[in-house]
Amino acid sequence: MAGTTESEQPLEADVWSDDDVDSGIASLASSSDSITSSILRSREENGRTYHAFKDGRYVLPNDESENERLDLQHTLCLLTFDGRLFTCPAGRDQPIRRVLDAGTGTGIWAMDFADEYPNAQVIGVDLSAIQPPFVPPNISFYVDDLEDPWTFSTKFDFIYGRMLIGSLRDWPLFIKQSYDNLNSGGWLELADVLLELQSDDNSVPADSPARKWGDLMLQAADKFGAPLDSCKKYKQQLADAGFVDIVETIYKWPTSGWPKDKKYKEMGLWTYEDLGQGASGLSLRLFTRALGWTKEEVEVFLVDPKKSGKPSLANLNHDIILLVIDHVHDTYPESLNKLTLVCSDLYFTARHVQYRRIQINMVRYKEADRLGPIVRNGLAPAIRSSHVKARVDHNDSTRFIYSGKRDGQELGLANWEQLENALPAMTGLRDLHLGPHYHFSSCA
Structure with missing residues (x-):
């Protein structure tokens, strides 16, 4: 604040x-x-x-x-x-x-x-x-x-x-x-x-x-x-x-x-x-x-x-x-150039270069009530795309289910490292860091 x-x-x-x-x-x-x-x-x-x-x-x-x-x-x-x-x-x-x-x-x-x-x-x-x-x-x-x-x-x-x-x-x-x-x-x-x-x-x-x-x-x-x-x-x-x-x-x-x-x-x-x-x-x-x-x-x-x-x-x-x-972090890049979210030991930060290229929907967190509305709104709700989606596993706040398409090709990412490598090319996001690595599964 x-x-x-x-x-x-x-x-x-x-x-x-x-x-x-x-x-x-x-x-x-x-x-x-x-x-x-x-x-x-x-x-x-x-x-x-x-x-x-x-x-x-x-x-x-x-x-x-x-x-x-x-x-x-x-x-x-x-x-x-x-x-x-x-x-x-x-x-x-x-x-x-x-x-x-x-x-x-x-x-x-x-x-x-x-x-x-x-x-x-x-x-x-x-x-x-x-x-x-x-x-x-x-x-x-x-x-x-x-x-x-x-x-x-x-x-x-x-x-x-x-x-x-x-x-x-x-x-x-x-x-x-x-x-x-x-x-x-x-x-x-x-x-x-x-x-x-x-x-x-x-x-x-x-x-x-x-x-x-x-x-x-x-x-x-x-x-x-x-x-x-x-x-x-x-x-x-x-x-x-x-x-x-x-x-x-x-x-x-x-x-x-x-x-x-x-x-x-x-x-x-x-x-x-x-x-x-x-x-x-x-x-x-x-x-x-x-x-x-x-x-x-x-x-x-x-x-x-x-x-x-x-x-x-x-x-x-x-x-x-x-x-x-x-209302959220990601609408004023001149001063709000970083989006940060903490959930348990999950950390995500990215500098915005381009907009409306990806959406990551956080459906449910174990600690959502404690972490408040910023967590419940998701990582980047103003960066929208109907082609790339992710959601939290309902039973595990550290396990994500990810699927999407790039140039008409299905994407199947097995872990955070692959997601970290793929996101900049897909979204234009730079200075991207995801960690620690959690298990990802494809749901194409």
Whole structure:
């Protein structure tokens, strides 16, 4: 499992005042399509509308104000990731045919992806039907609960989840279902915000209105059953599910335009509007249901963070945690150039030079449960051929049955040494080592 990368050093503050916000945003904002006013399957609560399907599962509203905030947040994410819709190498070595946008929201990411990849089938799933009616022809939206059993008929090459905090209670279940519904060599990318407001230079006291609001949000979300700091556990949960080569990168989101750096100043302006526009929607359901506050108490409390709290956002930031996860080892040769599998004292490693020339299916291992999903998936499930197959003997985890054809000729390999000699010519694999030698039998 790869390490965690802090994308930037502590940010340096610029001379900053809140008077700069409106003019800054005005110069940075671009026009966006209006969100449909027809909100399907919704219910009203405290003057806001929420999804009716699986009522109460999600903490945020689904009305027009919230949808506009989500689209604003999409712009902020694009700025964070330098204009990229995703950061993993999905599509680099094999085409992206099916994509799942988990928790699609307004569908803005899914629609951008569908436009950029017109040959991919894109599916967006959300609890609310708030997506526009006119979308690219290669996209479909469904109202569903991602914590229910997934019933997709075909697996995905890429699953994307962004800003899912507060929407899921059972993250290990979501991660497991993502793993089970990815094709071999597929990718999962998660990007979530850690709602713990921080000050790089300790210039904002812990009892400031903005930081107090952040602490109450975390407390309320825990009681609600949908923690807002769940992304701190993603990395280990992904490893536990069998994902490999997990890359975690932490980006800073300044909460106003205080950084000197031009890019981070721009990000801060967008974050400022994101939090300012979303504070009521973020707080109402959590504070009323989990903390027992009234709507009026929430509104009075938010006056302080909105008024005196806006200046206190200077020199504050919070992290956005991005995890890029490979489903198997053999899809990214630039960095994942070795495939390693250990089963008892069986060892196999090969450097990939060519792809999709051989498939070795491991049907059953004595130690499969202990060794986990990587073993059960086989040695090289993304290197496919209908002509070359191998399987493990059901009674002996060290005995393989191998058969295949090369140029129309039957292959009968009696031992590991013969297989070691034959595989490079058949597959293009180099630096190949198999050992120790175990008995092979032909099953042509």
